[in-house]
């Protein structure tokens with residue numbers, strides 16, 4: 001089969017699309033014929049092992065998994081011993097944030113990991129684009145208690161996490177202010193934003209004091225110290241990044257005890273739960289991922305270069 005591989009950490013140019021052996025499922029595993037996957041920011045972190053902490057997750061000196069890719073949608077093609085709940089031909093989608101080797105024609109995955117059946121009527125590209133950003137957005141919302149009737153600001157509302165967050169927060173009953181470039185105002189409103197701030201002409205952290213119950217910084221472009229003045233008393237700041245001094249996990253501890261506004265730092269562990277929520281939202285049509293560009297597997301390096309610009313809108317799909 002064809003697979004996007006690399007043997008050391010490095011830039012997109014280090015990726016080769018090569019022929020490799022088709023993997024065989026072991027006990028408790030299935031083999032999936034991959035139809036679509038994405039190139040996302042988790043993939044970029046794994047490609048370069050950046051931030052440095054990624055070395056401890058994906059291989060200290062070199063990648064444990066040479067084949068790249070974290071999410072997928074496709075069909076079950078072979079079943080290992082002892083597998084229940086999946087049959088050959090099932091349409092499935094899934095995610096493994098440490099690497100699923102999904103940027104390939106086939107992958108093998110344990111069924112207790114992040115894999116679920118696709119709702120009827122959802123095509124493979126939509127399914128693949130529904131996972132990574134939504135998983136992080138769901139974990140922000142899990143940390144946020146209820147957002148119903150609350151004022152929520154989503155910074156980076158047109159990214160993979162942000163575009164999922166706007167839709168999921170809206171469905172959960174929040175009033176949503178989206179921060180993006182002016183040219184994406186209509187997109188943000190179509191996702192459910194009540195109003196939009198153009199970050200090129202207005203800095204939301206200079207807005208009216210005490211405006212929001214939650215600031216979800218889904219692109220990690222601001223800090224708690226900047227955002228706290230627009231947060232109401234009891235309000236919460238959550239970022240997708242550690243912060244410029246890796247301060248966010250530390251602030252999550254200290255603001256639990258000190259101060260009237262909190263930082264929370266989600267550790268997104270429960271992938272099966274996220275897949276279940278995504279399945280429900282796809283089925284009831286309250287969530288649809290935005291797809292920016294599609295690339296064939298042969299152009300995988302170009303797809304990574306584009307995603308690394310930090311300016312993709314929603315999701316970038318690799319068609320297999």
Ligand SMILES: NC(=O)c1ccc[n+]([C@@H]2O[C@H](COP(=O)([O-])OP(=O)(O)OC[C@H]3O[C@@H](n4cnc5c(N)ncnc54)[C@H](OP(=O)(O)O)[C@@H]3O)[C@@H](O)[C@H]2O)c1
Pocket residue numbers: 040041042045050051133136155156157158159160161162179180181184199218219220221240241307310311312313314
């Ligand atoms: N380490 C990891 O494993 C990991 C995994 C997932 C995500 N993350 C982090 O989470 C963040 C979000 O990921 P993502 O995939 O959602 O991002 P993304 O899709 O790459 O974000 C792109 C969006 O960011 C917006 N943006 C760029 N500069 C901005 C600014 N100054 N203010 C507000 N918005 C801005 C752009 O909006 P406009 O086009 O409207 O300008 C663009 O739509 C990233 O920082 C990523 O590194 C890390």
